Amino acid sequence: MTTSTEHLPVEAEGDVRARIVHSALDLFAAKGYAATSLREIAEAARTTKPMIYYYFRSKEGLYLSTLGDRLQAFADAIDRATRPDDPPVGKLRAFADAYLRYFQSQEPHIAFVVREVFGLGADITAQFGCYLEDRVFSRLKVILQEGVQAGDFCECDIDACSVAVMGILNMFILRRVFGGAPLDRERAVAQVECYLEGLRRREPDADPFP
Template sequence: MKNILTPIPPADARERLMIAALDQFTRRGYAATSVRELCEAAGVTKPVLYYYFKSKEGLYLQLMEESYTRFEAILSDLKSYSGSARERITNFTTGLFFSYVKQLPLLKLCYSIYYGTPQGAPYFNLEQYYDRVLDELERLVSEGIKLGEVKDGNVNDIVWTVMGCLNITIEEQLCHTNPRIDGDSMKRMLDLVLNGICTN
């Protein structure tokens, strides 16, 4: 009898709800999207959403947390690059860029929550994405200076200049269907910056 009263939700229903949430929150906004609409888009009934996420808030937070966990995994991969300081800075930054490009809808959602009018979404620390990248760049630049591969100077200035190249290239992908700069442009921009600060 238990199976009839509390049926186990289909195995892929959770995943379909996550996909629907990302799509609806990004296109229509968190506040404007109802539980009913999320369920319709995912092709599930309301109890399935409540079973997995308890509420719209819970679904949003889960989406944010799992995305951030994936981001940390990507960071770990990118940190394992070897080579000169210059190569590591370039590979880390371009690797990050291409992983962001694969997640543009999520990035759009983060930008709309961060810069947009408050929509009542529960708090999630979006700045940690940015701050973790700054930390990692600082580590790479500091190591480069210690090894004599980066000219001694203000570490922060170098970090923020490199971050500026990454940031503007990502925002161009977010804002334009036909971006005027891409990953190749960013690599050349990084070269301009690194030509002046690297010793090799």
């Protein structure tokens, strides 16, 4: 039996890959990475193990592709929520809200990533960090830099500020994933807004707490 997709239509190739990724996400989320076999994924995706190797080379490669796809979808959700003509303050609020809304819409899959990614070895962790930087952190940094350039935010360390904002949001997600706490999106966004107050540029004699 040949495993080559050389003569398949582009749509068919895309369908096969999409089915594999979707099935892998569902099984990884339900059973965990280690307990999920490529055979199970192939059966769920209505394909074969050789086809998985064709597209992803290995189980690790498949896992990394699922991470990349999820984080790209995360980035797309943020892009839809942050309109180019919005002021930086509005974009930052929209970023925070979209970040948490996307988690809620994909909670089983993202919770699996949060629980397992840091225990799967240095290579996977490093690649996850690259994906997160390229597809999520980079968008937040652009918003913060726009705010500084527009005079809305004071001069600040953009890297440090982006980590602070993400830390606020991720704390709510971690409490949900590991403690089962309800995710109060409005409260989380309000805490980002409190941090935002500290970033806002004020006149030297202005009251910091009007």
